Structure formats: C-alpha cells, structure tokens
Amino acid sequence: MCGHREDAEEVSQDTLLKVFESFDKLQDPEKVKAWVFRIAKNYCLMKRRKSVFAPERELSLDELLPSTTGEARPMQVPDDAELPDEQVLRSELNGELERALRELPEIYRSAVLLRDVEGLSTAEAAEVLDVNEDTVKQRLHRGRLALRKSLAGYLEVAK
C-alpha cells in the first residue's frame, strides 16, 4: 500500500506503536482488525501525502477485457521433463505479483491487498478505506482483472 519497502517498514512500526498507545480507545473489539488497518492506511497516506491529491487513474472494465487475439504470454516452458521446480515457479510468481500490485493504481491495490492478501471482509475493507461496500467490490473486481491480465502467462503454468 505504501509503494516502498522502507516506507512500509516505517509505517508498520508507527502503526504498532499507535495501536499499543491507543488500545484503550478501541470502542468495538470485534472491529480490531479493521481498526488496525485503518491506522496503517492513515500512516500510509501521510507518507504519501505529496501524491495523495494527484488524480488517481481509473481502470475501465473495457480495458480489462481479454483481447480478441488472446492476451496471455505463456512462460516458455520447453516440455514436461524440464518443468521448473514448483518452489522456483512460486517464488517467481510471487515476484511478478508484487510487481503487478505495485503497478496497480492505489485505489485498486488497496482493495486487493485488504481483501485478497490480508483476508478482510468486504465490510471491514469498506471501513478501513472509508468507502461503501459497493465501491470496495467494484475496485476489487477491477484490481483482480488487472492482476489477472498482468499475470496471465504465469497463471497458465501455475498449479
């Protein structure tokens, strides 16, 4: 969500500190996960405040449709005998996912990170991002479609 590893480390430390300092202010213990992520998001926004007011690029469903000529660029895997080790493939796929996530416009990246990577519910993600649930669903869908497009070649060979 921060865009840079160094910023992310600093944000996670600031977040933990804030959580510990303000734990007695948590009003609804059921919402602790959303509360912690909301604090983290606010620190991220502060880190990125120079670009917060920059216009966010929006993805249209149209640009995420599969192309008429097929969009996948499958990895070059010669034959079954030379299939890369599952662990190597997984690590490469994770690297590609990290890259694809970084390239996603922020509004889609935060929806995917909170819902798919961190496992928050739609309601929790809506609370963290301060938007309604329909907006979370729409951003998540477009974010997933963009990731699928970026990772198409890898997804074909991943189990």
Next chain:
Amino acid sequence: MTHQHSHRDPACLEVFARLSEFIDGELPALDCGEIEAHIADCPPCIDFLNSLKKCVAVSEEFRNAAECPPMPAEMEEKLRAAWTAALARRG
C-alpha cells in the same frame, strides 16, 4: 491454451462484470443461477473464471509467502514501553 474469445457478447459482458462477486459468494442466489447457467454453456467464460480464481488464490497465498523482517531492537523496546503505559492507563 488461450481461447481466441472476444467476450464482446452481451451475455458474456454481463457475466464478466460480476465474476468477482460470484467467486466471493456475494451475489443473490438468482444472479448466481444466471451466471452458472451461462458459463455451463460457454467454455471461454469458464476459462476466464478459472484464471480469475487462480489469480485470487495466488494473492491469498502471497501473504504466507511474504518475508517478514525481524523487528529492530529499538522498536521492540518502544513497543514494550507503549504497551506497559497502555496497561497502566487501564489500571
């Protein structure tokens, strides 16, 4: 194998727009039924659905794979102090 499929058919576009909600089980039963009926007869949409599911699974697995660097000792000290202070405030 990648299908040479445009997904420009209105029925496919309708499905395409709701696939994430379908995967997440967030659609009303009636809408799910419509999507299931469509994809049962549309191999390119099945392929697309499967690749989207795979993409979601990769993101879900990513959390466990991500390396978590050890916390700096100085930070650990600060956290301990903050936690002790928070406990003291609670009495």
